Amino acid sequence: MQHSEQAPSPLALLETMMLIRAYEEALVGIAAGGNAPGTCTSVGQEAAAAGVVRALTPRDRILTNHRSAGHLLARGADPGRMIAEVLGKRTGYCKGKSGSLHISAAELGAVLTSTIVGGELSLAPGVALARTMTPGDDGIVATFFGDGAACEGVFHESLNLAVVWKLPILYVCENNEWQAFVHRRETMPMVHVRDWAAAHGLVAETVDGNDAEAVHAAAARLAARIRATGEPAFLETLTYRTRGHYEPDDQFYVDPAELAAWQARDPIELLANRLRADGRLDDARLAQIRARVAAVIDEAVAFANASPYPETAELFTDVYA
Amino acid sequence: MPVITVNDAISQAIAEEMRRDPSVLMFGEGVATKRRELVAEFGAARVRNTPLAEGIIAGTAVGAAASGLRPIVDLLFAPFLCFAMDEIVNSAGKLRYMSGGQFKFPMVVLAMSGAGWTVGAQHNHNVEAWFVHSPGLKVVMPSSAADFKGLLKAAIRDDNPVLFFMDLALGYQSGEVPAGEHLVPLGRAATLREGRDVTLVSYAKTVHYCVAAAETLAGQGISAEVIDLRSLKPLDEAAILASARRTGRVVVVHEASRLCGVGAEVAALVAEHAFDALQAPVRRLTGPDTPAPSSWPLEQAFVPQADAIVAAARELVGARAYA
Ligand SMILES: Cc1ncc(C[n+]2csc(CCOP(=O)(O)OP(=O)(O)O)c2C)c(N)n1
Numbered sequence: 045m046q047h048s049e050q051a052p053s054p055l056a057l058l059e060t061m062m063l064i065r066a067y068e069e070a071l072v073g074i075a076a077g078g079n080a081p082g083t084c085t086s087v088g089q090e091a092a093a094a095g096v097v098r099a100l101t102p103r104d105r106i107l108t109n110h111r112s113a114g115h116l117l118a119r120g121a122d123p124g125r126m127i128a129e130v131l132g133k134r135t136g137y138c139k140g141k142s143g144s145l146h147i148s149a150a151e152l153g154a155v156l157t158s159t160i161v162g163g164e165l166s167l168a169p170g171v172a173l174a175r176t177m178t179p180g181d182d183g184i185v186a187t188f189f190g191d192g193a194a195c196e197g198v199f200h201e202s203l204n205l206a207v208v209w210k211l212p213i214l215y216v217c218e219n220n221e222w223q224a225f226v227h228r229r230e231t232m233p234m235v236h237v238r239d240w241a242a243a244h245g246l247v248a249e250t251v252d253g254n255d256a257e258a259v260h261a262a263a264a265r266l267a268a269r270i271r272a273t274g275e276p277a278f279l280e281t282l283t284y285r286t287r288g289h290y291e292p293d294d295q296f297y298v299d300p301a302e303l304a305a306w307q308a309r310d311p312i313e314l315l316a317n318r319l320r321a322d323g324r325l326d327d328a329r330l331a332q333i334r335a336r337v338a339a340v341i342d343e344a345v346a347f348a349n350a351s352p353y354p355e356t357a358e359l360f361t362d363v364y365a
Numbered sequence: 366m367p368v369i370t371v372n373d374a375i376s377q378a379i380a381e382e383m384r385r386d387p388s389v390l391m392f393g394e395g396v397a398t399k400r401r402e403l404v405a406e407f408g409a410a411r412v413r414n415t416p417l418a419e420g421i422i423a424g425t426a427v428g429a430a431a432s433g434l435r436p437i438v439d440l441l442f443a444p445f446l447c448f449a450m451d452e453i454v455n456s457a458g459k460l461r462y463m464s465g466g467q468f469k470f471p472m473v474v475l476a477m478s479g480a481g482w483t484v485g486a487q488h489n490h491n492v493e494a495w496f497v498h499s500p501g502l503k504v505v506m507p508s509s510a511a512d513f514k515g516l517l518k519a520a521i522r523d524d525n526p527v528l529f530f531m532d533l534a535l536g537y538q539s540g541e542v543p544a545g546e547h548l549v550p551l552g553r554a555a556t557l558r559e560g561r562d563v564t565l566v567s568y569a570k571t572v573h574y575c576v577a578a579a580e581t582l583a584g585q586g587i588s589a590e591v592i593d594l595r596s597l598k599p600l601d602e603a604a605i606l607a608s609a610r611r612t613g614r615v616v617v618v619h620e621a622s623r624l625c626g627v628g629a630e631v632a633a634l635v636a637e638h639a640f641d642a643l644q645a646p647v648r649r650l651t652g653p654d655t656p657a658p659s660s661w662p663l664e665q666a667f668v669p670q671a672d673a674i675v676a677a678a679r680e681l682v683g684a685r686a687y688a
Contacts (some may be wrong), residue, residue: 129674148460150467156431157464160455166420168457170428176436177390177410183469201421208416220378259555362462363501365469365524 051264052098054319057256059333060098061090061312064114066341067123069112071130071144073346074292081132083144088254088286091311092218094116095259097277099267103183105153105171107164110145111218112221115188119152123340124347133351140354141362153183158217162196165189165215166237172211176219176274184212184270186263192223194237204245206276213276214266215241218253220285225297241278253281254311257318286310366541374510374542375475375531376400379437380454381545383407386435389521393439393475398611421447423474427456427526430472430668435521442488443530445493458501460617469502473517473526478506479570479620480664481534486656489533489664491569491621496528497598497630503551504598506530510540510571512595515549521615523551532569532620552599556608560590562676563614566605566631568594571618571669578674587673597627601633609635611646618667623651645681650674 052060068085077084081228086093093114097106100119116126121137129136130144137149145159156167158174168187175183193199194217206213206241217237221228229235251262259281266277284306288295295303319325369572378401380462387545391594403412411616415422419440448454457470478491479677489635503525507513512530520527536601538617557572572593579589590608594601609615615635617628632647652671657667 071475135438137465138463138467141465142463146463148464148467154459156428156468158460160451163424163451163456166424166429166452167431169421170425170430170434171432172428174424174429174432197670198420198424201416201418202424204416205418205421205425209413228479321396362464362466364503365461365471 048181049060052261054257054315054324056314057094057098058312058319058325059119059337060094061256061315062333062337063123063340064117065092065312066089066113066337067117067126067344068113070345071127072291073288080144080291082113083130083291084289085287085291086111086285088306088310089218089220089283090114090187091259092253092281093284095213095256096188096216096263099260099263099347101183102153103181105155105175105183107155107168107171107185107187108157109161109164109189109193109213110159111190112117112147112188113117114153116147116149116154119148119154120155122153122161123344127344127348131348132353133346134354135351139358139362141358161300162193165193165196165202166198168213169205169211170299171211172206172213174207175212182271184214184263184267186214186216188216190223191217191219191221191228191232191237194240195223200240200244203241203246203276203278207245210274211276213273214263214270215246215276216299217278217279217280218283220283222285224289230275236280238278238280241280242272245284246276246278248278248280250280250282253283254309254314256311256315284337293339367544368539369510369539369542370539371510371513372536373533374514376515377542378521380406380512381401382518382521384409388433389435389437391437391439392425396439396440406678419445419448420452423452424456426472426474427452427460430457430470430526431460431468435471435476436476437473437521437622438462439475440543440646441477443476443492444487446474446476446492453496453502453526458499461501470526471529473520473529474597475529475531477533478530479532479534480657484510484662484666485659489657491619491652493528493530493597494626494661495622497627498625501526502598503527503596504530505530505551505596506569507595508532508535508536508569508593511542511547512555513550515541515547516551516595517573519548527551530569535571549595552596552601554601554604555595556604557589558589558591560588560612562588562612562682563604563616564590564592564612565616565618565674565678566592567595567618568597568627569620570591574671575670575674577671578678581671581675582678585679586641587678589678594627600630605631605634606639609639610642613642615647616650616674616677616681617670618650618674620652622654623645623649624654627650645683647679648681652679673680
């Protein structure tokens, strides 16, 4: 998948989200068979990944977390190598040593994934610092995290350092209302993480996190601002985790009315309906995209299944440089 | 050869490496304030003060190291490392492996350690073994001014995260230090004194107590070999085993407490691989399993001293040497 500095077409955003959805639904199936331990999906949150990542340039870096499939796929990751990684296969992005929770792909500028909640926030300033010290490099760093991570101390340390050192970081908080099995309202005095970011002196915005076009526009605007000023900015996508924390999770603790309200605002449906309403999409085109995405995922699963496991000797490699 | 203090040896190493390699930079609480000569020579971008936030200092070093820089961070006193454990242990130590070798982390974490300032347990705690137990890290703890310089320069050039512990009591001790290029490889112990009857294995300030003990023992007819480990990870297992085989008796001495300390590893190593050469059990002389006290006599009592080392060595050598 291409990422360019031009705005992606709404159809490209739609297809990216549909690819993420299809990938994660395939993983849900694999996890149900007991083969993808720890899988965390971002079903319902695809607009944040598609909108933000497609607003970045190839020179930019992204840091992601345990819910990373969308960010990686939007960046152009090969779903076959991702599933291979989840299955612990040698052909995975990390030779099977990561598994699903911390896939990094340096070749895509997706670096240093941490599943320690807040880990990516601790690492982002250093990646951004290196960019500022490389002459001619105008790349910025986008780092993705949840509202739960914002409750970690290092969130505040990271934002503060980024402000006082003027580091080019786009902080992207996907506020999906859940912090594993605890609702955001139990852990924070306010509704929006933006307020904390603003208090640290960042330009901080919220956006409808289920509207891919709105997310894209906000991310593109903030990215341009970061490039122009060198200062960090903060974007909070207001969204909802419509599947469980991980697979399987029957969500017994979720208020059905709240879940239903968000499901009615599914980001893929939302964009598809909008495009349909003004004639940019019809059923035939949608079916075409769906078939293309399904074929990609089928092929990815087949590739991963056919891939070999690493040799036992791999246990001892890559410890030291 | 010039005689300089340990603190000056450290400064020399940092300045030389920053001069040699523009990707080396240093930051921490008060670094730019205290190291004005570095700011003057290398500029504010490469020598920085930070907010009081050890987690983000260490995390920033990790992110920068993976992105082509070679950061040195000063986290001041070893107990403050507790605020940076995730960044050092989970990120610096593991992300190379977890990424299948996609990243490397050339970075040095400086921390002061040990008794000497009578300021109590939240500034004085020898935590080096925690990091020896963590994969992907290297751990260094020198005893002489020359090794401080040579090991620090090697640590800065190493492509892996290195915890560089500075025994607080040694900062103003002087020694001969080669000017300019002087590198001491990580993972290599130094035999400070050769002997036949007993091996004294140590690192940091207690190395000096071992040397003093060896002199006393020599006067009593006991020939003690003194090994300064210098690096705790990688550990120079070959040097330890060769000496144990030569003398048949080993005393391990360190200030850190005994349980699961480096001494336990040395003792186990010798028991596993040189058991047949041993003429007596391996002895450990260590700090006690208590927080470090503030009061001067208590702080001194915390640290194994030369007379205790002499007594332990004599006990192992037994009546034969008394004759
Ligand atoms: C330091 C740490 N504490 C706890 C966990 C377990 N855990 C994994 S994800 C998660 C919830 C994180 O919530 P949030 O940051 O909002 O992200 P989300 O899962 O909603 O995307 C928790 C508690 C962890 N991985 N790391």
